[in-house]
Amino acid sequence: MLAGPLTRPETFLFDAAAPRRGEMALADLREGFASWRLAWALARLDLRNRYRGSVIGPFWMTLSTLLMLVGLGLLYSRLLGLSLGEYLPHLTVSLVVWNVIAGMVNDACTTMTTAEGVIRQLRVPFTVHALRSVFRNGLTAAHSLPLIPIVFLAFGHLPGPEGFLALPGLLLLLANAFFASMLLGMICARFRDIGPIVANVMQLAFFLTPILWKPELLKDMAVWLPLNPFYAVLETLRAPLVEGHGGGLAVWAAALLYSAVLGGLALAFFVRFRGRLAFWV
């Protein structure tokens, strides 16, 4: 047996009269982020296990995105009366980013329920499970990202230095993915009907968000687009890469507002119900 106590001495105090919910939730977040290596290892395992035995593995996602780009690109550029050079860079960025968003939201619903075995047997910060979901989807997304530079090069559409403005957008997307994993992960563990509802909403949102179509096609109605949270987040990434500008004040204000609301809800929910989660999964 290994010498000496390798487990850290600790004090666990619970008092129902003074539950210290906020403190315990913050401790969970702190410990969870400190064990990001665990979340990363679990995310890589998830990916490996999902594509075990498959020859091209996660590149199936890349391939299916590529097929969708070719098919939709040829059809919709015709329908919308745009040249491929105008349309494809927009479609590529929008579709790749949308796949990330949709994947993360749908996965968020099962964040906690799939970790049931761990939650009921080991004391692991819940934050780890949310991070695992974010990392897993980030890894999956990384396999499709090369499609963007490939299409850009093929059509000679080079975004210039403004392209770097997409980085804050990417950070915002990751933060939202984490909030969504926390919030939806908990809600879906408690109410099992939420998962299918979310899947339906995401399907509808795909058509209501300018992915297949360009925002300009709405003409004077385009000012209302920031009301769509998915558009706001998508645009912080799309505008720098496709249009070569930062996305505009309205878009960023909307994106930050929605993120703050989501983050606030997730935190409030986590603080209030963290202690009940082990009974929900």
Place this chain on the structure above:
Amino acid sequence: MVRIEASGLRVEFPLYHLGARSLKKRLLARAAARVRTDESNRVVVSALRDLDFQIASGERVALIGRNGAGKTTLLRALAGIYEPVGGRLVIDGSVGSLIDPAAGMDHDSTGRENVRLRALYRNLDAAAQSALEAEVAEFAGLGEFMDVPIKGYSAGMSIRLAFAIATAMQPQILLMDEWFMAGDAVFMEKAEARLASLVSGADILVIATHDMNVVRRWCTRAIHLDAGRIVADGPVEPVIDAMLAQH
């Protein structure tokens, strides 16, 4: 000072997904003792009801009682997995729980990968991780099977690996469920020696078991649980005698 202190400890399981009215009625019909509805009209099972006890450093405590008495639930509450709905619980000391052998195992990963994964679950640094790996490989005696995915293991091999991982580290407070008494005969001797040293190294042992020989051999105190309450708490022999007389 290593210690466990519980006062008025209460754990309730809500039965969320049962929904159907008739089932609810049926459960509540015969003056149910432990199933009841709470203020928001949910059906809850009272798993632990108003437990008061203190365990001081040096004590070896057995949790005994019938199936469903709340033994494992109490272990989980002590491990910090189930948060109580009422009362107060203080635990001072590092807790090691041997509750579920397969907890946190990944079936598609090899034995060695599972050891690394467990090291991450325990937040170990790189040096401690490789020490754990060597230690588990040596103790489990799986040889080349350490590098085979564990879904290819026989039942005995899985138990050996799980046991080796779970018992590789010395906690101050050891929580144990009785599955640790199972295993193949050759391994059992080794396992017993390991458990004995783990138990003697721990400041506090809490074990849930049905086996009175285990209680007599290892414990200095027994807590008899019935329907989520403590019915007797004290030195081993009187508590066991009282329980056997009752059944």
